[in-house]
Amino acid sequence: MAVSEAAGLSYEEEHVHEVYEQIASHFSSTRYKPWPIVERFLKEQPNGAIGADVGCGNGKYLAVNKEVFIVGSDRSTNLVKIAQHHKPHDVVVADNLSLPHPPHSFDFAISIAVVHHLSTPARRMEAVKCILDLLRPPQQGVSGSGGKALIYVWALEQKSSRRGWDEGSEQDVMVPWVMTAKKEKVPKKKKKQQKRRGEEGLAQENGEAEKGSEDQKEENSEAPETKPEGDKTFLRYYHLYRKGELEGDIEQAGGVIVESGYEKDNWWAIASLK
Amino acid sequence: MKLLTLNFLTCAIKTCKTNASSFPLHPRDAELEIQEADVNLPFLKNILPRLMWEELRTICKELGLPDLPPTPPTPTDLISGGNSTDTTEGRTQAEQEPSQTAKDLHRVLLETCIQEGKLVCGCCGHEYAVKEGVANFLLPGHLV
Numbered sequence A: 001m002a003v004s005e006a007a008g009l010s011y012e013e014e015h016v017h018e019v020y021e022q023i024a025s026h027f028s029s030t031r032y033k034p035w036p037i038v039e040r041f042l043k044e045q046p047n048g049a050i051g052a053d054v055g056c057g058n059g060k061y062l063a064v065n066k067e068v069f070i071v072g073s074d075r076s077t078n079l080v081k082i083a084q085h086h087k088p089h090d091v092v093v094a095d096n097l098s099l100p101h102p103p104h105s106f107d108f109a110i111s112i113a114v115v116h117h118l119s120t121p122a123r124r125m126e127a128v129k130c131i132l133d134l135l136r137p138p139q140q141g142v143s144g145s146g147g148k149a150l151i152y153v154w155a156l157e158q159k160s161s162r163r164g165w166d167e168g169s170e171q172d173v174m175v176p177w178v179m180t181a182k183k184e185k186v187p188k189k190k191k192k193q194q195k196r197r198g199e200e201g202l203a204q205e206n207g208e209a210e211k212g213s214e215d216q217k218e219e220n221s222e223a224p225e226t227k228p229e230g231d232k233t234f235l236r237y238y239h240l241y242r243k244g245e246l247e248g249d250i251e252q253a254g255g256v257i258v259e260s261g262y263e264k265d266n267w268w269a270i271a272s273l274k
Numbered sequence B: 001m002k003l004l005t006l007n008f009l010t011c012a013i014k015t016c017k018t019n020a021s022s023f024p025l026h027p028r029d030a031e032l033e034i035q036e037a038d039v040n041l042p043f044l045k046n047i048l049p050r051l052m053w054e055e056l057r058t059i060c061k062e063l064g065l066p067d068l069p070p071t072p073p074t075p076t077d078l079i080s081g082g083n084s085t086d087t088t089e090g091r092t093q094a095e096q097e098p099s100q101t102a103k104d105l106h107r108v109l110l111e112t113c114i115q116e117g118k119l120v121c122g123c124c125g126h127e128y129a130v131k132e133g134v135a136n137f138l139l140p141g142h143l144v
């Protein structure tokens, strides 16, 4: 392993994996509504199709289609335990750069809000390649006959979101996650607000970090930080994708773009093998 | 972890994946549990062509489960009365009942779960732990 790769891995260990392991159940309680593009993709799959959900988190996408069989994987054991109970699917703990699947054996794959957590360009490209390598290659001469992967990442261009990032902003950012102390009662009004956020997609859900107070201590706070009230702030690393960047990574990894677009502060692409 | 899942798992080490002996992974010291689920006949029929039958037979043998038949069932074998054409003629999918063969297959693939134990790669010998029904494929640093 190259030095920078080893450094990338240990950086992600601290700023991605460890954080998800600790916030798993709180994170999971805010993740229940599938994004429309992902839902459409999963429902389009023919009955009996075999899929992989790389970085399945709490398994919310495992609930969308019960007529296909999906093997989900995630690096967080705590999240996988939550994802475990979606029939007929199954889940394992695995790293997205070392997936335990036979190559070219899946009809479809999804990787939603995962690849943006890798901290170097080479590792992000490798992550895309690992997803593409799961897919059945197209039959000779029959275009569009191969397996398809849907990859979904957070966009840099989201000036209408509460974070306000846009073209030209820093692409590598630390995003806070505030876990409120258990004893604190959430007033009814806030609960409602929280639900609405959940429906609005990743950016809004991450807005959870600003819950309660608008003081922006995100920039220099260390994770986890204990606030007086007992709230804990965790920082997660994200690479925000600029327009066209995801498609570039896919092509570099040996894939072809079937369809791509922008949905609620995220870039997405459906790809297959050449 | 369901036995069906083993049909889609291999060693996480890249150099093993291209070696035929890495598939299937071999269960060792396995504690099994039956987790009941409703039989979904169309689902069973649909995944039939994807099953690596010989390898699944090997896994069942290694787990001490009853032998799977030497050849995979056909879609018709999965339907109750599927071999007497007069009874199935004109029936819609919804009316079809699973045969004993379908029920047996469902029990093995979707209800029989490895709760504790190990999965061993036949190529490099690496052992992956299964705890509380979850297999862990994270590799130690030197194997990545």
Ligand SMILES: [Zn+2]
Residues within 6 Å of the ligand: B011, B012, B013, B016, B022, B121, B122, B123, B124, B125, B126
């Ligand atoms: Zn191996």
